[in-house]
Amino acid sequence: MFNNRTRLHRIALLIALSSVLGSACASQPLGDRVDADRLTIERVTSSRYEFSRVRVESGAESIRVSGEVARVILQRGLIPGKVRISLFGANGELLEQTEVKPMRRNRQDRSAHFYARLAMPATVGNTLLIEHGGG
Structure with missing residues (x-):
């Protein structure tokens, strides 16, 4: 009986902690906003x-951009083209542009x-404009 009561207390504590931590994590801002x-x-x-998990980090000397690109209809295979x-700038002039080739982490990845x-x-x-082209 004592073991069962202790187990119930642990489960109740686990539920309380997960609800508090879950709501705290949900209120964090998205990685897209810089x-x-x-x-x-x-x-x-x-x-x-489409793009997902786009992350932009702005430093004193540079801007780092990372993320994932995947097919809208999920299937395995290479993602052709470039990002x-x-x-x-504020007035609409192009300050810098780069193209990168997306790479799968392994053969089974869908993104x-x-x-x-x-x-x-x-x-x-x-x-900052992020677009996929050539595929």
């Missing part, structure tokens, strides 16, 4: 491919990851 007053992020998805990452580093720091009013 200093809303400094940099705007736009993802251009197509009818065949184009463009940085536009491919990408990583790029832009040499320019983020300033007020900049827009």
